[in-house]
Amino acid sequence: MKNKEIAKLFNKMADILEFKGDMSFRINSYRHAARVIEDMSEDIAQAAAEKKLRDIEGIGEGLAKKIEEYLSAGKMTKYDEIRKDVPDELVALLSVPGLGPKTAALVHRELGVNSIDDLEKTVREGRLKKLFGMGEKKEENVLRGIRLYRAAHERLPLGVALPLVERLVTELKKDRNITRADSAGSLRRMQETIGDIDILACGDDGTKIIEAFTRMPGVKEVLASGGTKGSVIVEDDLQIDLRVVDRDCYGAALQHFTGSKEHNVRLREFAKGKGYKLSEYGIFKGEKKVGGREEEEMYGKLGLAFIPPVLRQDRGEIEAALAGTLPDLVTLADIRGDFHVHSNWSDGASSIEEIAAEALRRGYAFVAVCDHSQSLRVGRGLTIDAVFKKREEIRRVQAQYPKLKILFGTEVDIKGDGTLDYPDDVLKEFDVVIAAIHSGFKEDEARITSRILSAVENPHVDIIAHPTGRLISGREPYQVDLEKVFKAAARTGTLMEVNAYEDRLDLNDVFVRRAKECGVKFALGTDAHHAEQMGAMRLGVAVAQRGWLEKDDIVNCRPARETADFFAQRGTPRGQGQAGK
C-alpha cells in the first residue's frame, strides 16, 4: 500500500509550500488530503485503478493527477519542482516552536540561515534582533524554541498520561476556589499518545487558582502565570496548561479545548452555514449568545446529537450526529471479561489464582489465561506437556472460584511458514485460541499476510492478537494487507483483537472502524503480564470507542455462558466449571 508514502509526500509538500509562503488554503488542502489518505484503509492504488480518486473527500482534480502520476511513474513532478531550492534542513526550521514560515523565510533570505544550528548561531551572535520586526524578546523565544525542539518533545502514551492527569485534576479540585475542573485536549479524546496536557477549571479567583497550580508538587518550571492561563513543565518535560474560565462559558471552553482542531474547524463551518458562530466563549446567533454554559448546548443548538469526545476526529461524526446515526458506544461497564492474560506458567508474573482474584475484583464473569506456545523461547512458551499440566491447575483454581469462568487459553505462535506452534489435536483442547506473530516482522507483505490468513482460516483459532505488531514506543507495524485479513475474518468469524496493552493498542482506532465495516467482530484483551496490568482494559475500550464500536461488536460484552458457547461453536470445546453474570 502506498497510502502512507503519498500522505507523507503531501505533508512534506505542505511544509515546503508553507516555507515558501504559499497560500494557506492551498497548504491546508495538502495537509487535509494527507490526513484523509492516511486514515483510509483501502489501498489508494485500488481507488486510482477504479478511477475513484475524485470521490475521496479532499481530493480534487489537481491532487488526483498527482497521485496518479506517483502511482504510475513513481514520482511527482510538482514535488520535485518545489523542493529544488528548499533542502530538508531548511524545512526543519518550521518545527521550532515560535518560528513560523514568515520568520523562517526571513532569516533564510536575509541572514542565510540554512539549518537549526545556523539559526542558533545567528541568534547568539546578535544578528537576529537587527532585522526589522525582531527584538530581544524574539531572540529569547527562538532560543527557547530550539531548546524545546531538541528536547525531542516526545509524546506520552495514553496509559502513562491518564493516571498522571487524573491525579492532577483530583489535586486541583481540592482547591476551594475551584468549582469545576476537567482535562481537555487529546487526553479527553483518549488519543493513543498525548502531547501537551490541557486542563480547564472554573472558579472565582483565577489568579489565585493559577498561583496554586504553579506551586503544585512536581512542577519543575513555570512558563506562564496570569489570571486566566498558567503553564508549567513537570517531569519528563511534559507541559501542562491550566485555563480558568467563567462558569457561563465553561461548556463552550471545554468543547473548544477538547478539539480536535479538525473537528472544531468542521463544526464551526457547519455552524456558520446555519447562521451561528462558535467560539470558546459560546454559541452565538448574530450578536446574541444562545448557549455555552454547558457543552451539550454547543451541539444541541445546532440540531446535532451530543458527540462524545472520543469521536471528535472529523471522521464523519458531525454528519452522523445530524442524521442521528452516532453509535451507542461500548463502555467499560459493558466489559465482562479479559481475553488475553499471561500467567507465571509462561512469561507472566502472576499466578492463575492471582489472575482469577483480580478478575473477580474487577467484576468480571470470565478471564482467559493465555500463555505463549512452545517455540517462543523468549516468552517461556509452554511445551505440550506443560499445557496439560496448566489445565489441571486451571481446574483446581476454577473449583475455588465458582462465580468466575476461567478459560483455558493459549497465545499460539504463527510460525514463519504459516503453521501454528501446536498441532490441531492440541489446539482443539483449549477454550480459547489466540494466534499471533512474534517473529519474522521484516518479511514482505505477501508473506506476512498469508501467514495471518492461514491462522484466520484455521477453525481452532478464535482470535488474531495484535494484528499489526506495532509498538507505540517505536516498532513499526509489520507489512500486512489488513483489508484481506478483515474480509477473511468476517467470513470465518475469527475475531480481531483490540490489544489494550499501553504500548500496543493494536488494532488502532482507524483499523477497528474499517474492520467493523468489513463485518468483523472483536475481542478485547489487555495482554497483561501482571494481574495489575488488567487495568489497561479502559485503554482498549477507548480504542474501541474511537473505532465506533458498540456492545454487539465485542464478544467481551456477552454473558460468560454465551461466550463459552460462542467459542465452543467455533471448534474449541467448552471448558470446565460453571459461571454466569
Place this chain on the structure above:
DNA sequence: GCCGTTTTCGGCCCGACTGTTTTCAGTCG
C-alpha cells in the same frame, strides 16, 4: 489546493497572545 440548495468564482474557523508596531503581522491551539 478543494468545493458548491450561497456552484464554476470566491469563499475557505475563531480568537488570544506576543512583540513590536503607532494599527498590525505572525504564531499558536
